[in-house]
Amino acid sequence: MVVVAVVIALVVGIGFFLVIYGVNHLLAPDEEVMGRLHRYVPGVEARPEEPGTSPLVSRVDRAIERQGFAQRLARDLARADIKMTAGEFLILQTLATGAGGIAGYFLSGENLLLGFIGLAAGYFVPRLWLSRRIAARLGAFNSQLPGTIDLLSNSLRAGYSLLQAMETVSREAPEPTASEFKRVVREVGLGLSPEQALDHLVRRMQSDDLELMVTAINIQHEVGGDLSRILDSIAHTIRERVRIKGEIATLTAQQVISGYIISALPILLGLVLYLINREYIMGVFEGIFICIPITGALMIIVAFLIIRRITAIEV
Numbered sequence: 001m002v003v004v005a006v007v008i009a010l011v012v013g014i015g016f017f018l019v020i021y022g023v024n025h026l027l028a029p030d031e032e033v034m035g036r037l038h039r040y041v042p043g044v045e046a047r048p049e050e051p052g053t054s055p056l057v058s059r060v061d062r063a064i065e066r067q068g069f070a071q072r073l074a075r076d077l078a079r080a081d082i083k084m085t086a087g088e089f090l091i092l093q094t095l096a097t098g099a100g101g102i103a104g105y106f107l108s109g110e111n112l113l114l115g116f117i118g119l120a121a122g123y124f125v126p127r128l129w130l131s132r133r134i135a136a137r138l139g140a141f142n143s144q145l146p147g148t149i150d151l152l153s154n155s156l157r158a159g160y161s162l163l164q165a166m167e168t169v170s171r172e173a174p175e176p177t178a179s180e181f182k183r184v185v186r187e188v189g190l191g192l193s194p195e196q197a198l199d200h201l202v203r204r205m206q207s208d209d210l211e212l213m214v215t216a217i218n219i220q221h222e223v224g225g226d227l228s229r230i231l232d233s234i235a236h237t238i239r240e241r242v243r244i245k246g247e248i249a250t251l252t253a254q255q256v257i258s259g260y261i262i263s264a265l266p267i268l269l270g271l272v273l274y275l276i277n278r279e280y281i282m283g284v285f286e287g288i289f290i291c292i293p294i295t296g297a298l299m300i301i302v303a304f305l306i307i308r309r310i311t312a313i314e315v
Contacts, residue, residue, distance in 0.1 A: 060087030080133035153231040259307035
């Protein structure tokens with residue numbers, strides 16, 4: 001039965017792919033018609049698309065480009081350094097939602113509740129992946145920030161201007177610092193002031209330590225002073241903060257891991273029982289007994305959030 005369900009899920013997944021491919025083909029512009037129109041009416045031509053962008057993605061991007069959620073999603077994709085548009089991510093999320101719902105429904109023996117659970121899981125998995133990418137990139141950027149500030153300070157002390165110092169960082173620093181400062185230098189080259197480009201960097205990375213550095217640079221630009229000494233002091237402050245955060249993470253590691261293990265244990269036990277005796281465990285999802293897994297899931301979520309709250313110590 002499980003093999004049949006897997007085969008059905010694969011067939012439905014292939015069907016989803018064929019539907020997307022067909023819609024993409026139908027939405028493709030007719031190059032011959034557009035060429036004839038452009039020959040007689042030069043102003044009539046298709047909106048230029050980026051190379052390699054499908055018509056379906058372009059239609060979705062144009063439909064959501066003025067929506068607030070699309071702008072937030074595009075900012076999050078840029079923060080995670082994922083080379084996707086908001087439309088591409090929404091299409092991926094839609095496919096993952098459908099695949100999760102179908103897999104949950106058929107693998108559970110056509111249980112509607114587990115089908116909805118698979119639907120929710122397919123919807124949230126891309127978002128969780130995006131959040132993890134953002135957190136990992138922000139963590140790497142923050143860990144590199146003291147060395148970045150030292151490089152800026154030494155460059156300024158050697159006689160470089162602020163823009164030249166940032167260009168040095170974009171060449172010498174590791175990723176993701178190098179790519180972010182390359183973008184700052186590119187924005188300045190396109191006509192923005194260094195202060196505006198750095199403000200854009202703060203909005204992308206959303207780092208308190210970076211905001212402290214940018215604020216010091218902006219104040220120095222207004223009132224003057226020795227920027228290299230100010231940056232040295234900021235680098236020392238950030239290093240001490242990173243050291244204290246590391247000590248706190250060491251002291252709370254056992255509690256954090258315990259929270260993950262305790263939260264995952266009932267789910268893993270349920271999967272083991274499903275593999276051993278499927279009919280026995282599926283009885284919990286029928287009739288009035290459905291209250292048991294729902295209540296258990298809510299209690300697991302609440303307990304996990306409480307443990308995370310206790311171990312999240314701000315510095």
